[in-house]
Amino acid sequence: MPSKPLSSWWESIQVYRHPKAISLFFLGFSAGLPLMLLFSSLSFWLREAEVSRATIGFFSWIGLAYSIKWIWSPLIDKLPLPLLKTWLGRRRSWLLVSQAGITLGLIGMALTDPAISLEQMAILAVVVAFCSATQDIVIDAYRIDAAEEKLQAALAATYMMGYRLAMIAAGAGALAIAGFAAGTSEGYVPQAWMTAYLCMAALMGMGIVTTLLIAEPATPTKPPALEQKAIDWMTSKSHLPDRIVKLAGWFYGTVICPFADFIGRHRWQAVLLLALISTYRISDIVLGIMANPFYVDLGFTKQEVAAVSKIYGVIMTLVGAGIGGLLTMRFGVMRMLFAGALLSALTNLLFAAMAHVGHDILWLTLVISIDNLSGGIATAAFIAWLSSLTNVNYSATQYALFSSMMLLFPKFLAGFSGVVVDSVGYSPFFIMTALLGVPVLLLIWLASKHLAYQSAHSGEDQ
Known part of the structure; x- marks a missing residue:
């Protein structure tokens, strides 16, 4: 359940000083770095290469690795x-291997x-996407395992912050x-892109160093109820070959239990929650693939886009x-989830207006600034909400399912974004992406009703 909002602004601000919050900044940087190199920057590179x-x-569609x-x-x-x-523990060892794979890729x-x-x-x-998706699984599990819900x-x-700074x-x-x-070459x-991507590979060292410095989170010592059933079943099937019994028990506890636990807690309302998860960022994701080609086609140079993003975008x-x-933390997860979804949809209309304005640095600054601001608000609320839905016994699997659902449908639609732009133009395309966010608002309202009802009947505070 989403945790109770904190009682004061000062209490909310002080949470940022926690060492685990600081370590998540650097892990966020490591997670965010490959994303733009696979999509936004790569699309710019590909467009320049004609x-x-x-x-x-x-x-x-390379990004479907994140969805599966x-x-x-x-x-x-x-x-x-x-x-x-x-040497490192279960979480950190997977983290180090995935980061090494990203760097080499x-x-x-x-x-x-x-x-x-x-x-x-x-x-x-594809190799970088697979290793990056694996890194995301581990970081998300580490974040959920390492701190109680009030810190999430x-x-x-x-x-x-780290993720978006890396982007x-x-x-x-x-x-x-x-x-x-x-340089002055036209x-x-x-070779210019080779230099850029080698520098980005070097920046992955920040994540590797963080992995070596952080502590391995504690793991539950007592198996959850669903896994205890698997243990009891294995005990009762002693007449079967030992290897088959252990394999079946492991499969049930590792693969079946995480999904059974989520469905068992939410029943048929699990469909509603998964629908919201799979569509929450649809407006941003579908638009994002065409953002840099849009800038190129409007005549913006790499230096212009980089300058605006570096200054106003970072801020x-x-x-x-x-x-x-x-x-x-102050007002609760569900209220900010709604506000973030609304902002994400509305900011897409600025891109539609910019298609008519044309090459204008002020408009580019306005669009990138407001889009990044709304994206930061929406994503912070969304991550906290997803974390509240997980069971700590299955943190990696359940959060991976949630974050995969977040990307699967939007990434599939985004694959046709270039075809749509070629057919109708940029402005209608951006308006379409804004309209995609309208059903999300209804899903958030329905989900908040379900979670409030569930919280009230379980004796927990919303």
């Missing part, structure tokens, strides 16, 4: 890595020219580095994440 808009749109990560999340939840577990992308080897670039991007909003906020570094920063490396310069992103976490 890859078609339709192909760029289909490239976004629940498939391998049970292994990460329960399976220890040999040798590394003894980014180096491979840096050394690949999409104008010559588009298929190789796609394969490497603060951890979500600092995580988002700026991998977005505006990568564009700025590529522009600087290209047109497409592959508004950090302000948005901080405000989002603060307001969530």
